[in-house]
Amino acid sequence: MRSVRFRITILYSTVLFVLAAVLVAALYLALLSTLRHEPSFTRLTDFAADFNGDGESQPNERLLITDLRGFERAANENTVENMREYALGALGVLFLVSLGVGWVISGRVLSPIGRITDVADHIQATDLSRRIELQGPHDELKRLADTFDGMLARLDAAFQVQSRFISDASHELRNPLAVIRTNVDVVLSDPNATPDDWRQTGLVVRRATDRMSRLVDDLFALARLESPNMRNDRLDLSALASEVAGDFEAVAGGKDVTISKDLGVPLPVAGDGDALKRALANLLDNAVKFAPTGSPVTVSAGRMDGWAWVALRDHGEGISAEDQIRIFDRFWRKDRSRSRSSGGSGLGLSIVRGIAELHSGFVRVSSRPGRGAVFVLWLPMLDEPADEHPPDWMPGVSGAGPARQVPA
Amino acid sequence: MRILVVEDEHDLASAVAKGLRREGYAVDVSYDGDDALGKVMVNSYDLVCLDVNLPKLNGRALARRLRSGDIATPEGASPRILMLTALDEPEDRVAGLDDGADDYLAKPFDFSELTARIRALLRRDAGRSGVVLQSGTLKLDTRRHSATRCDAALRLSPKEFALLHYFMSRPDEVLSQEELLEHVWDENADPFTKTVRVTVMTLRRKLQRDGLPQPIETVVGSGYRLLGAA
Numbered sequence: 246m247r248s249v250r251f252r253i254t255i256l257y258s259t260v261l262f263v264l265a266a267v268l269v270a271a272l273y274l275a276l277l278s279t280l281r282h283e284p285s286f287t288r289l290t291d292f293a294a295d296f297n298g299d300g301e302s303q304p305n306e307r308l309l310i311t312d313l314r315g316f317e318r319a320a321n322e323n324t325v326e327n328m329r330e331y332a333l334g335a336l337g338v339l340f341l342v343s344l345g346v347g348w349v350i351s352g353r354v355l356s357p358i359g360r361i362t363d364v365a366d367h368i369q370a371t372d373l374s375r376r377i378e379l380q381g382p383h384d385e386l387k388r389l390a391d392t393f394d395g396m397l398a399r400l401d402a403a404f405q406v407q408s409r410f411i412s413d414a415s416h417e418l419r420n421p422l423a424v425i426r427t428n429v430d431v432v433l434s435d436p437n438a439t440p441d442d443w444r445q446t447g448l449v450v451r452r453a454t455d456r457m458s459r460l461v462d463d464l465f466a467l468a469r470l471e472s473p474n475m476r477n478d479r480l481d482l483s484a485l486a487s488e489v490a491g492d493f494e495a496v497a498g499g500k501d502v503t504i505s506k507d508l509g510v511p512l513p514v515a516g517d518g519d520a521l522k523r524a525l526a527n528l529l530d531n532a533v534k535f536a537p538t539g540s541p542v543t544v545s546a547g548r549m550d551g552w553a554w555v556a557l558r559d560h561g562e563g564i565s566a567e568d569q570i571r572i573f574d575r576f577w578r579k580d581r582s583r584s585r586s587s588g589g590s591g592l593g594l595s596i597v598r599g600i601a602e603l604h605s606g607f608v609r610v611s612s613r614p615g616r617g618a619v620f621v622l623w624l625p626m627l628d629e630p631a632d633e634h635p636p637d638w639m640p641g642v643s644g645a646g647p648a649r650q651v652p653a
Numbered sequence: 654m655r656i657l658v659v660e661d662e663h664d665l666a667s668a669v670a671k672g673l674r675r676e677g678y679a680v681d682v683s684y685d686g687d688d689a690l691g692k693v694m695v696n697s698y699d700l701v702c703l704d705v706n707l708p709k710l711n712g713r714a715l716a717r718r719l720r721s722g723d724i725a726t727p728e729g730a731s732p733r734i735l736m737l738t739a740l741d742e743p744e745d746r747v748a749g750l751d752d753g754a755d756d757y758l759a760k761p762f763d764f765s766e767l768t769a770r771i772r773a774l775l776r777r778d779a780g781r782s783g784v785v786l787q788s789g790t791l792k793l794d795t796r797r798h799s800a801t802r803c804d805a806a807l808r809l810s811p812k813e814f815a816l817l818h819y820f821m822s823r824p825d826e827v828l829s830q831e832e833l834l835e836h837v838w839d840e841n842a843d844p845f846t847k848t849v850r851v852t853v854m855t856l857r858r859k860l861q862r863d864g865l866p867q868p869i870e871t872v873v874g875s876g877y878r879l880l881g882a883a
Contacts, residue, residue: 419739423760430764431672
């Protein structure tokens with residue numbers, strides 16, 4: 246019996262009882278003292294002890310008065326005695342009634358808490374679809390229940406995103422696994438397999454494991470974005486872009502793609518150097534991948550209205566308007582076969598978006614089919630006041646179509 | 654038996670095709686849904702191994718179109734569909750089967766399980782339930798890939814085995830050269846060569862036993878027939 250309901254009932258009844266007892270005791274004592282100090286017959290003694298009207302108060306008349314006083318005192322004492330008994334009885338009844346009333350009222354007031362507890366009790370991590378949906382007046386408990394419902398909705402959404410992601414990731418890992426398994430099974434079950442068959446199988450298995458390694462790397466990169474230990478160093482965005490462009494020169498040269506740099510002044514920003522380099526590398530990797538042989542990829546950087554930007558432009562086949570909305574989604578690919586042969590995990594741009602968001606920045610894309618694409622990474626400049634959003638401007642783009650911004 | 658493998662992972666498609674060819678099936682490969690649809694309309698397949706996530710036309714849509722009947726297949730054939738996919742949630746299986754798949758196998762799979770399921774699906778067409786087909790004195794074990802006549806083993810090449818398998822799943826039916834070419838050879842076979850006639854001839858020679866009638870007879874002007882009683 247240590248419930249809040251029980252304690253509230255006891256407390257309420259006790260307080261009420263004590264207050265009532267004090268009130269009754271005060272009334273009783275006041276009455277008592279009044280009666281003792283000022284009997285009604287005192288005044289009578291002064292002017293009415295002359296019953297026969299002879300102008301004098303005779304001894305027998307005083308005797309009568311004395312009797313009357315005695316009678317009055319006895320009557321008063323009797324009344325006070327009765328009153329005390331009734332009051333004590335009433336106090337007892339009051340205590341019992343207040344216990345009952347307190348029990349019922351506290352039960353009614355506390356019943357939403359019971360409902361909240363029941364729902365919380367039934368919710369499991371896998372099923373967050375239940376809500377309290379408390380009805381009634383907009384009071385403290387309703388607000389508590391609504392807050393709880395809001396929290397459940399956010400948790401539910403987060404869990405769904407998570408499980409969707411896990412199912413996508415396992416799906417992506419199953420394909421290379423199936424490639425390995427089937428190729429190995431087929432060559433193992435062939436009694437006449439030649440060394441060349443084994444070699445072919447080995448090459449296929451290596452391709453598949455390379456793909457899985459890249460996918461696992463990207464999954465780790467995404468997971469790391471959610472961990473709190475990102476660095477917050479003072480960095481030069483322009484120098485980072487130059488460094489990443491240098492790393493890609495060999496890859497681009499193999500495809501006869503030239504990387505031209507237009508980086509200009511230092512751009513101080515705050516952030517994690519490795520993460521920002523990864524974001525720029527993912528963007529540049531895409532640009533080089535989709536650039537036609539012999540075409541240039543331009544890496545430029547600059548500043549505007551308190552924001553620093555790095556733009557990566559290719560002259561590839563471009564991205565249609567409806568695809569521009571989806572390219573930042575996890576595991577999205579335009580053409581799965583082509584992306585696989587070029588080694589994409591489908592996570593590159595979602596990693597870029599995650600890194601930009603972590604740095605309070607934005608990625609924007611502008612493209613028209615057949616006219617190439619421009620990706621711009623915007624980050625707020627260090628020590629400079631900036632608007633909430635970077636300026637609505639695409640570096641070096643004229644008539645490339647409206648820019649799409651992520652996060653929108 | 655002719656199979657179409659529809660799979661956009663080239664490394665997986667080629668391994669499945671190679672393994673199935675070794676099992677004696679005639680196998681064609683498509684890397685996307687549109688191409689598969691074109692092939693199904695031109696060639697008569699006994700079975701289609703279908704991936705779900707395909708470029709251009711996805712596997713579920715392809716299965717629905719195959720089952721809807723508005724696709725003109727040769728001889729009105731309706732191939733068995735085995736869905737082969739990385740989507741392994743119960744709801745994915747239900748959706749795939751409801752779209753018209755006859756069976757569903759999740760990646761990664763055991764190759765021997767794949768071939769067992771294919772055998773089981775093809776048996777349904779033949780109206781037989783065992784892995785061993787029997788017709789008169791002929792016995793054919795589809796799992797061990799062995800055939801016997803009067804309990805004496807026959808040494809058959811994969812193509813001859815596949816041909817005998819097709820004959821034995823349709824005993825007493827007259828099968829034209831075109832039909833045999835359609836179901837036992839893949840799309841790389843040249844329809845103008847005598848390959849069917851030559852293979853039937855060598856098969857008949859291997860089936861010949863002294864004192865017993867030849868089980869495969871020529872129906873002049875129509876094709877060949879396996880005599881169920883021989």
